[in-house]
Amino acid sequence: MTQETRTARTLRLRLPGLTSHRPGQHVDVRLTAPDGYTAVRSYSVASARPGDELELTVEELSDGEVSPYLVHQVAVGDQLEVRGPVGGWFVWDPADPSPVQLIAGGSGVVPLMAMVRAHAAAGSAPGYEAPFRLLYSVRSPDSAYYGPELGDLAQPPILTVDYVYTRVAPAGSLTPPRRLDAPTLLASIIPVSQNPAFFICGATAFVESVSDWLVQAGYPAERIKTERYGGTGVTP
Amino acid sequence: MSGYLDGNAAAGALSEVFVGDITTALGRCAHCGRTGAMATTRCYLDPHGLVLRCPGCAEVLLRLVEGDGQLRLDLRGVSFLTLTRP
Ligand SMILES: Cc1cc2nc3c(=O)[nH]c(=O)nc-3n(C[C@H](O)[C@H](O)[C@H](O)COP(=O)(O)OP(=O)(O)OC[C@H]3O[C@@H](n4cnc5c(N)ncnc54)[C@H](O)[C@@H]3O)c2cc1C
Ligand SMILES: [Zn+2]
Numbered sequence: 001m002t003q004e005t006r007t008a009r010t011l012r013l014r015l016p017g018l019t020s021h022r023p024g025q026h027v028d029v030r031l032t033a034p035d036g037y038t039a040v041r042s043y044s045v046a047s048a049r050p051g052d053e054l055e056l057t058v059e060e061l062s063d064g065e066v067s068p069y070l071v072h073q074v075a076v077g078d079q080l081e082v083r084g085p086v087g088g089w090f091v092w093d094p095a096d097p098s099p100v101q102l103i104a105g106g107s108g109v110v111p112l113m114a115m116v117r118a119h120a121a122a123g124s125a126p127g128y129e130a131p132f133r134l135l136y137s138v139r140s141p142d143s144a145y146y147g148p149e150l151g152d153l154a155q156p157p158i159l160t161v162d163y164v165y166t167r168v169a170p171a172g173s174l175t176p177p178r179r180l181d182a183p184t185l186l187a188s189i190i191p192v193s194q195n196p197a198f199f200i201c202g203a204t205a206f207v208e209s210v211s212d213w214l215v216q217a218g219y220p221a222e223r224i225k226t227e228r229y230g231g232t233g234v235t236p
Numbered sequence: 237m238s239g240y241l242d243g244n245a246a247a248g249a250l251s252e253v254f255v256g257d258i259t260t261a262l263g264r265c266a267h268c269g270r271t272g273a274m275a276t277t278r279c280y281l282d283p284h285g286l287v288l289r290c291p292g293c294a295e296v297l298l299r300l301v302e303g304d305g306q307l308r309l310d311l312r313g314v315s316f317l318t319l320t321r322p
Contacts (some may be wrong), residue, residue, distance in 0.1 A: 028248035042245055086247035088257040089275030204239045228241045 001076060004145045008059045008107065009071045014052055015082060021048035023118040024091035024111045024199065024227075027056070027084035031066055041066045044111035044201075044227070045085055048118075054085070057145055059107035061231070090199065090227045094118065094127025098197045101190045102134040103210055105180075105202025108229055109136055109145055112199055120153050133160040133196075135188050137180045137206070140168035162188045180206075182213040192218050201227040243277035243288050249300055250274075253309055256322035266315040268293035274317075 002010040026044045047055040060071040074080070092100060092115040100119075102112040112134060122128040138144045144163065154161040164184060169177045178184075190196040198214065200207050207226045215221050247259045254261075259275040270292035277288040277297055285301035290313070297313035311317075 026245075026247070040248075042248065083248045083251065086251050086257070086259075087244045087275070088247075088260040089244045089273055090242070204241075226242060227244060228239075230239065230241055 001074075004057055005143050007071065007143070008057055008145060010046060010055050010057045011070065011074065012049070012053055012055050013080065013082065015054065016052055018052040018054065018085075021045055021054060021085045021114075022088065022091040022093075023048070023114040025085035025087050025114075026111065027054075027082050027086070029056075029066070029070070030081040030083070031069065032081070039066050043070075045114050046110045047114060057107065057110050057113075090201075090225050092118065092197075092199065094122055094125075096127075096197065097130050099131045099190050099194050100133070101196040101198050102132065103185075103189070103198065103200045103202075104134065104136045105206035105210075106138060106143075107145075108200075108202030108206070108227070109134075109138075111201055111227060113146055113150075115199065116150070116153060116159060119159070128158070131157045131160075131190070133162070133190050135162045135164065135180075135185070137164040137166060137202070139166050140177075141165065141170045142168075164188075180210070182217070185210060185213055186217055195220075195223065198224040199227075200224065202229060203231045204228045240278040240280050240289070242275060243273075243279050244275040245281070246279045246286050246288060246300075247275075249286055249302075253300070253307060254319070256319055258317075258319065261317050261319040263297060263317050264315045265290040265292060265295065265297060266313050267295040274298075 004010050026042045028040050028042050030038055030040045032038045043056040045054050046057045058067050058070040060067050104112050119132050150161050153159050164180045165177045166179050167177050200210050207228050211224050244259050250258045261274050262271055263274050264271045278291055280287045287296055288298040290297050295313055299310040301308045
């Protein structure tokens, strides 16, 4: 278990029999109360580890049913009921040499980080040549996940990382905090001429605004894959 | 949960019924004829089950209801499915 930010925690699970994982997949976690009531929620795989281990990063929603339990209560050695990894759509295929533009809102960075990690792990193997660019919208520097690791991996043009801070900008920053808007988005992504593959993940409204802006700017809808995390879409 | 998710979010629940990954299967809407990957449909979850709706015409494509140890699948909104063998 690693505390990622004040409100998010990374859990490392051992899934006996786990043989494969594709970057972008998720698992379903089912919790059952003593009275038999059950709740199932999906969580993206943040990192496939050697063997039968994988990591999830869960953000606490203070009025949520499942996430506060996973962030605060689950302890080392506890057993969870997990189904997956599942979902073959929102996945990056290392055999595809296209440039990849990742766009994350808040906890939506999790499956995109799995792609970044797989890309980095490819080293000089197939897939590594594809330029990766990540645009990450977060409230503040403290609420960004994986900051040091992304800092180490960022190495343009292999991986370029751009942040948009919506509430608090880092000390010394020249740009004030602001919500992601279409001009900022278009200025920070791979141009249309390079025909990038898009993976966009975050709260529903975030995903919808971003994909609408891209289509309006002439990016083909077929190149855009989305993962909505639900919620009313308060932008991070 | 308000609003909807992507059909991809139904991958786990549907893995109990289908062999292989149904979210990458192509489905054709029986109402408007739109054809696309099931992952691109709109997924609505509620405590009883899940519903996938067509992003073209919003009609119900698929409904999966769970209860009493049974799963009930209603696929009447899909005129065909093309799955890739796992
Ligand atoms: C495919 C998929 C992958 C996901 N991966 C992750 C992940 O890696 N990490 C992660 O933290 N979450 C992830 N989520 C979201 C997660 O499944 C839950 O929705 C989230 O943890 C809230 O569950 P809860 O039971 O705590 O809240 P609930 O009791 O379900 O909801 C509480 C309130 O929060 C709202 N809400 C629900 N989800 C969100 C949201 N994401 N943002 C804003 N408001 C919301 C609801 O509308 C409700 O008002 C993923 C969702 C999907 C569909
Ligand atoms: Zn239709």
